[in-house]
Amino acid sequence: MITPDLINNTPGMWYIDAKLFDSDWEPGLTLKFTSFTGKCLYWHTVKKKWSTEGCQVGEKSTPVQTQCLCNHLTLFGSSFFVMPNNVDISRTAELFATVKDNYVVLALLCAFFGLYLITLLWACYADRRARSKRKMTLLEDNHPGAQYNYLIGIQTGHRKNAGTSANVTVKLIGSEGESSVHLLADPDKTVFERGSFDMFLVATPFPLGDVGNLRLQHDNSGGHPSWYVDKVTIQDVQTKNVWHFFCDCWMSADRGDGITKKTFNAAKSNEIASFRNIFQSRTSTGFRDEHIWVSIVSPPSRSPFTRAQRVSCCMSLLLCTMAINIAFWNLPVDESSPVIFSMGSMNITWQEIMVGVQSGLLMFPINILIITIFRSIRPRMPAKSKKDNAENMRPHFVTMHAILKETEEVIFLVSQSRRNKMSNVSQLETTADLWPALDKVHEFLQLMQGESESDPHWVHCSKFLLVGLSRLLTCLGRLDPNSFPNPYDHQQALNITNTLVRKAEMVFSSHLAYCPPPVKTEKKRTRGCWLPWWFVFIGWFLLLSISGISTFFTLLYGFEYGKEKSIKWVMSLGLSLFQSIFILQPLKVLGIAVIFALMLKPVAVEETEEIELVLIEQQEKCRRWAGRDGL
Structure with missing residues (x-):
């Protein structure tokens, strides 16, 4: 017989202190009773809802199982969700x-x-x-006045010893011109390691058109010069056009076909979407x-x-x-x-x-x-140090030899486009060679002035020439007049260059007015917000x-x-x-790959925030080199 002295009524749990008067039991034993609720439901196909009609909970029900006694046959359940195993947190x-x-x-x-x-x-x-x-690399051998940019991404293979210690160069060959030969190197990091994906910004004076060929070469130097290049992507930063090059080969003197210089063709649309x-x-x-x-x-x-x-x-x-x-x-x-x-x-x-x-x-x-x-x-982009800016703003010592070399380089780069119809000049060695070079620049300005239809090519060519002439005018102004045979030659060079600068400004403004740059819109993030x-x-x-x-x-x-x-x-x-x-x-990865392959959706070219910083750096480099703002 149990006589309850105290009942603690807690929802779902009752604790009863009871004294047992049977001689076989010791008094003061505490019993613990656990209560639970159960309910039998079935889906009423007519009323379209859960119902308890004709069902009741059986005596064999436990906290983890429910016995349902119904007078009809139908799908029923005591709970929609399956409850996990019980654990009492209060007993922690x-x-x-x-x-x-x-x-x-x-x-x-x-x-x-x-x-x-x-x-x-x-x-x-x-x-x-x-x-x-x-880090995305802004190539050091980019001409400071070049403002048409291409982003090159090179994927080195994952094969054993795929990375190279050699110096790699690249040349872009387009339908409207060719780029200079650029050394793909970065002073702050090692490039072309096994499995790496390196990105470089190449600047050209004008659009190259449809980039159909890519020329890669290395000098076979270092302890492990062999290089396995997987693929290369070239993106026109201005138009967002992308060209894919599936290289998938060794560039090595002792592996593959034993060649360290190769020209690759851009992949066709059916190859990319295969x-x-x-x-x-x-x-x-x-x-x-x-x-x-x-x-x-x-x-x-x-x-x-x-x-x-x-x-x-x-x-x-x-x-x-x-x-x-x-x-x-x-x-x-x-x-x-x-x-x-x-x-x-x-x-x-x-x-x-x-x-x-x-x-x-x-x-x-x-x-x-x-x-x-x-x-x-x-990602947080590192701010450029003020020390670097101060060093870049320091004026450099100007010599006549440096002026002649820079003028020669500007004319050479402009002549790389067939549309410019400009022949290259011989090597400029003395001050007497400066006058024919300025005459050639003047002829090219007249050619651009006579073009009635403007397009991005003429806009960038005129801007590149304006930057180059501005640089020449700044350097002549800082040059010692004694560098010329007589002071009159120095003043005449200043006057001619100043005239050419004003004419270049007029030509650039004219072409820019008829072919303005595209309005920058907010970028759509293909990879999510x-x-x-x-x-x-x-x-x-x-x-x-x-x-x-x-x-x-x-x-x-x-x-x-x-x-x-x-x-x-x-x-x-x-x-x-x-x-x-x-x-x-792995099955999930393979399944997604098969689905995208069957839908013929190639992997999108990666968007990156760093390119904005690199472009700003290139523009700042151009402004400092030309010695004037607004370029």
Whole structure:
């Protein structure tokens, strides 16, 4: 017989202190009663809603299973969602005190965290190296007055010893002219390493037209001169036209065909949109960027999603997977759950489908939101130091030899276009050679003045000539008059150059009026919206919060299950992770690649914020070189 002394009425839980008067029992025993509610529902096909008509909860119902007794046959359920295993948070201290008897889950988490810290240190070091290599290179041998820009991206292959120590040069050959031979080098970083993607800005005096050929060459110098070039992209910064060159060959004296100088043809539209090319590009991009685990080793070189962030996202993803897996692990089978799909002896029930759906919904924050934030953050661009600006503003010593060399170079670059109908001059060696060169420039100005129809070619040619003449006028003004045979020659050179500058201004203004530059519109981001740099703190906050919550519940469930069940769960978790990393995610990458290849959608050319800074640097270089503003 039980005589209740005190009843604590808590929703869903009753605690009753009872004294037992039977001689076989000791007095003062506290009993704990747990109450639960159950409800049987079925889908009413006429009323189109859930109903309880004709159904009641049976006596065999438990907190994890519901017995429904109905007087009709229909699909019914006691709950739309499948509830995870029960765990009492109020017993946290009690469960954590059992760590000495059940250290399985704790040991697993410690191992994962130790591996994470080691990998994070390596990732930070690799990110620091990659940050220095991310720089887009403004070629030093670009002519300061050239203002028509091409962006060259060169992908070095991933084969063994694919990188080169040799000096590489490039020449662009277009339908309306050729560029100079440019040395592809950067004083601040090593270029053309294995698997690297290097970007260079090449400036020309005028548009080259349709770039149909690319000439690459190296001097076979250094300890490992052999170079495997994968592919090259050339983008016209002004028109956004892109040309692809599928090189896929060795440039080496002792490998491949033994040639270190090759001319490549631009790929045709059917080659770019071929299934093979798109599938290979999408697969490579997918494994290096979309497969979150594999991308840690070799992410895209210019991605704002760093290795440290990828490692941390993998750790958070792992912890979240562990928490969800242990919460739904070894759930009692609901015999009343309808079978949705059956193949032989394999049956997929509604309960299993709902567990998968709920797990996916719980994984959304780590798998989508946090990763998307890190992918979409606009990188912070380093500000140019004032020291560099001060050094660049210092006037340089002017000599007659330097003036003649610069004038010769301007005329040579203009003569590289067939439309200009301008022959090159012989080498300028003395002051007497300056007068024929100025006459040739005057003839070219008259040619441009006589062109009735304006286009970007004449706009950029007239601007390039204006910049060159402005530079010549500035240098003549600073030149020692004694550099000429007599002072009259110096004054005459100043007068002629000043006249040519005014005429060049008139020609440039005329062509610019009839062919104005395109209005700059806001760029459409093909790769999603770009977030401010400070969103990185939001991403880290969400990542750390989810990781902490997942770790807490994983430990709580592990202590609740006990040692034997925890060991079985660890084995189940290992199989689940292996399946996800090595089977499901690779299949996802390959599937997406096949879909895009069948839809014939090539990989878009990467947009980057750095190009704006490099263009500004080139314009500033032109302004300083010419010695005047407004150019």
